[in-house]
Amino acid sequence: MPELPEVETIKQELFDKILGKKINFLEIFTPELIKNISLGDFKKYIAGEEIKDILRRGKYLILKLKKASLIIHFRMTGKLIFAKNKLPPSKSTHLIFYFEGGDQLIYQDLRKFGEFKLSFKEDFSDILGIKKLGIEPLSKEFRLETFKALLKSKNANLKLFLIDQTKIAGIGNLYACEILFKAKIHPQRKTLSLKEGEIQALYQAIKEILKKAIFYKGSSLRDEQYQTLGGKLGGFQKHHQVYAKAGENCPRCKSIIQKIILGQRGTYFCPNCQE
Ligand SMILES: [Zn+2]
Numbered sequence: 001m002p003e004l005p006e007v008e009t010i011k012q013e014l015f016d017k018i019l020g021k022k023i024n025f026l027e028i029f030t031p032e033l034i035k036n037i038s039l040g041d042f043k044k045y046i047a048g049e050e051i052k053d054i055l056r057r058g059k060y061l062i063l064k065l066k067k068a069s070l071i072i073h074f075r076m077t078g079k080l081i082f083a084k085n086k087l088p089p090s091k092s093t094h095l096i097f098y099f100e101g102g103d104q105l106i107y108q109d110l111r112k113f114g115e116f117k118l119s120f121k122e123d124f125s126d127i128l129g130i131k132k133l134g135i136e137p138l139s140k141e142f143r144l145e146t147f148k149a150l151l152k153s154k155n156a157n158l159k160l161f162l163i164d165q166t167k168i169a170g171i172g173n174l175y176a177c178e179i180l181f182k183a184k185i186h187p188q189r190k191t192l193s194l195k196e197g198e199i200q201a202l203y204q205a206i207k208e209i210l211k212k213a214i215f216y217k218g219s220s221l222r223d224e225q226y227q228t229l230g231g232k233l234g235g236f237q238k239h240h241q242v243y244a245k246a247g248e249n250c251p252r253c254k255s256i257i258q259k260i261i262l263g264q265r266g267t268y269f270c271p272n273c274q275e
Contacts, residue, residue: 002074003059004137004170005213006226006234010080011056012214013229014063014105017082020264022050022100028220030094033109036117036127045118046070046097058133058169062124071117071127072107078114081106082229091220133169142168147203151191158194158265159187172204173265174219179205181242183213186274187260187267219243242268 002010025047028034034042045068053064061071061080081087083104085146095107095116107114118129126132135142135150150167161167162176171179180187182205185198194202213219218234220226221244226234241251246259246268255272 001059001076001172002078002218002226003175004056004210005175005236006218007056007059007061007074008214009169009217009228011054011061013052013082014061014080015217017103017229018051018063018099019054021103023047024098024100027105028094033094033107033112033114033116035115042116042118056067056203057124057130057136058148058165059172060127060130060133068118068120069124069210071115071119071124071130073115073129074109075111076112077111077225078107078109079225080229080232081108081223088265097234129165132166134156134165134167135159135169135208137168138171138210144200144203147206148175148199151194151199155190157187157262158189158191160184161191163263163265168206170210174190174221174240175209175213177207177243177268178241179209181269181274182209184274187269189264212236237265242267242270 023046026043028039038080046065049065051063052066055062059073061072083106084102084241086104087106090108091109091164092108093106094112096107099105105225119127135146159176159180162171162179163173183198183201185202190271213236216235216239218226219235219236219240220233228234245257248257250257250270250273253270253273255270257268258271260267
């Protein structure tokens with residue numbers, strides 16, 4: 001699933017391609033992806049409008065238009081492809097935006113769990129998923145003291161805390177595993193058990209892993225999953241230390257990386273150097 005670094009990469013790439021451009025019209029092949037508004041109104045607020053701004057909040061991509069904002073969540077396998085010419089039709093193509101000048105933005109989604117909504121509020125608070133989001137981990141508001149207060153708000157399982165979107169926005173299963181490995185902390189620790197030095201290491205690891213992943217344009221684990229706008233793979237998977245590496249040697253201490261299930265998701269860690 002695209003997490004913060006992947007959605008941020010898509011956002012940055014879209015800036016160069018569609019900012020200030022007008023959407024002439026759109027084709028919708030899978031109406032059930034449009035969630036909070038009728039198909040007619042969805043088209044009415046988008047067709048003929050210019051892209052005023054492009055934002056990201058957590059794992060949400062936001063395209064600001066004149067009277068509404070288009071909110072996209074990619075869920076498991078959603079992706080956007082930018083094309084100068086018409087691409088051959090694919091059965092996973094569900095929506096196409098046609099821009100002035102002929103450019104197209106194509107939404108593909110193998111499993112069709114993605115969501116399109118329109119927001120009519122400046123702060124997007126009419127979209128419940130966004131209203132409930134916690135702090136952005138790469139914002140200047142995310143200070144060490146803020147992080148400590150969040151950790152102390154509840155004695156939660158640490159890995160589940162990291163992927164809780166209402167606490168910190170944008171971290172999912174993959175990056176939680178890599179962050180905990182970097183901080184040398186076991187995923188089954190409780191938030192209240194962390195010592196001062198561990199909290200600092202975790203805080204630094206969150207920022208460093210997310211920034212590095214954005215630098216490498218996100219992680220692509222399988223071809224059908226996340227791609228950049230141009231249809232290329234991200235590059236951060238080459239820098240993964242533990243994620244999806246059960247049975248391999250830990251790059252730090254050579255112990256065998258293990259997989260456990262936490263919150264129904266595969267969780268990878270080194271039992272020797274993550275305490
Ligand atoms: Zn190790």
